[in-house]
Amino acid sequence: MSLLDLEALKNTTRKSDPYDYLVVENFIRPEVFAGVVRDYPPMTTTGSVPPSELEIKGAFAELLEEMDGPEFRALIEEKFGLDLSTYPTMFTVRGHCHKGNGKIHTDTESKIITVLLYMNERWEADGGRLRILRSGDDLENYAEEVPPYGGTLLVFRRSDKSWHGHEPFEGPRRAIQMNWVTSGKVVEKEQRRHRFTQRLKKLNPFAAD
Ligand SMILES: O=C(O)CCC(=O)C(=O)O
C-alpha cells in the first residue's frame, strides 16, 4: 500500500490567494508515519542536505521513491494546471533548524513547484510554523500557518509573490523539500552548493546557511 494518501490530495482544493498552494494534513498515512520517521536519516548539521549525502533506507527510501513517482506528479500537474513531464526533481532533507532560518523569501526562479513534507511527530513551539504570506515584508500578514508535523504536505507554485517564512526556531525540525526545477543543470549546481556548505558547517558549525 502507498505510504502517501493520494486520495486526500485528490480531494484537496488548491487555493490561489495569495498565490497557488495547497495543504494536506496526514499526507503520510498515520499508520505508517512512525515507521518513516524511524528510518529518517540521522542528521547532525543545520541546513539542507541532498539525499546522496545521507543514508537513505527502508520506509524513508520508499517515501522518496513515491514522491518521485508518476501518481504524485500527475496529481500535482492536475492541481496546478501544469505539465511537469520535462522537468527534473530535486530533493533536499533537513533535520535541524538554525535560528536564522525562516526569513521571508519566494524561493529561487529555477524552482517551478516547491513541495514540503513535514516529518516531526508533534510541534509545540510557536516558532518554525511556515506561513503563507501576503507580502515580502510582514510575517504577521499571512493566509495560513502550517505547523511542521504529522506528515503534513505543503505544495506551492513558485512566483514573484510566493512569499513564505516562519518565526525563528532553534532545534530539531525535520522536513523534506522536493522541487520540480527548470533543468538538470540546476540540480547539479544546487546539490554541489549544498555539499559545499555542509562541508563548511562541519568545520564551523556556527556558519550561516
Ligand atoms: O522548512 C520550511 O518550512 C520551509 C523551508 C524553505 O522555505 C526553504 O528551504 O526554501
Ligand SMILES: [Fe+2]
Ligand atoms: Fe522556501
